[in-house]
């Protein structure tokens with residue numbers, strides 16, 4: 001249902017149908033097919049989504065019987081992906097998933113036909129059957145897309161390196177679809193990104209810079225939403241879009257704490273993050289943004305707030321009202337600060353620009369002067385340290401005076 005709402009479908013009717021057995025022709029028994037036909041005509045329904053895998057034959061027969069478009073869950077998700085994919089890579093991944101899905105269905109009906117034909121004794125005749133041709137064309141297209149994806153990924157790697165040269169720490173928002181990532185992203189960045197009541201508003205990562213309370217700039221990255229029971233064929237496409245998360249300096253896990261399955265969702269997200277090699281421990285793992293606290297009743301809300309006071313990595317928020325968002329930014333600040341390194345610099349008195357930069361971007365822990373130099377002990381992000389070295393090299397033509405990190 002939520003999935004259907006994601007592409008602005010208006011759901012007029014939902015029903016659980018018990019199957020005594022799967023009919024090869026229509027999945028449902030003839031009584032059910034007829035009952036739905038009447039309902040579909042009466043309600044003027046244009047699309048039926050069946051939450052079970054349909055064979056192409058079943059899909060076609062149901063479309064004929066009901067006189068409307070029929071898709072299964074994978075088809076629906078592919079529709080959503082198709083509508084949401086913005087970057088070239090996203091589009092290619094969706095197309096790849098759609099073709100793989102189509103090919104698996106062709107193979108199934110093809111072997112089925114082959115068996116039938118074998119029964120008649122004219123197996124192995126010359127020439128390709130139409131299904132063989134379709135299958136070959138799809139396979140060729142898949143090979144082409146894979147190659148193009150490799151190219152796109154390679155250039156994306158370059159882009160990423162380019163971004164690294166402006167080394168703000170990158171903070172990635174992850175979480176279940178509908179948890180409120182886009183809403184939070186918008187609130188924190190005030191950017192004009194889609195924040196409708198839509199799943200997958202964010203198939204491709206979106207990035208914006210945000211200034212933290214300490215004055216430090218970060219890049220906030222909004223990522224694709226997780227979905228429950230994702231069809232196997234689509235998992236690769238999703239994971240690829242999460243590669244950005246591996247590059248992040250910090251992960252913020254946005255959770256919908258008003259959702260009845262919030263605990264199970266959290267485990268899903270953590271296990272995918274673990275697969276991606278991302279730290280998930282209670283101290284070094286993601287910061288949890290416990291979102292939608294405005295939807296909790298007073299008691300549940302108090303309990304959550306009291307509990308999270310003891311957990312520095314959990315911040316109750318409401319992306320909708322803005323409550324807790326300042327605390328979330330402060331928590332991000334703290335975590336990034338903890339990753340800071342202390343470095344000592346010896347700078348010439350003529351290096352006023354570099355000294356000012358250190359005061360702006362780092363925390364100056366100590367300073368003393370002699371006749372020729374200023375000596376500064378500074379706490380800096382690893383990213384800012386690299387940035388400072390480049391800045392200084394540019395200003396001085398070389399790292400003349402630098403002693404490097406302590």
Ligand code: GTP
Pocket residue numbers: 175176177178179180181182183184195196197198199200201202224225226291292293294295317318319320321
């Ligand atoms: P995907 O883009 O599908 O991954 O979803 P998302 O995690 O980005 O969720 P999104 O920001 O689109 O929010 C989903 C729905 O939850 C929208 O209807 C939001 O208005 C609503 N929402 C988000 N945050 C809050 C909140 O703090 N409180 C309430 N009441 N609703 C919220």
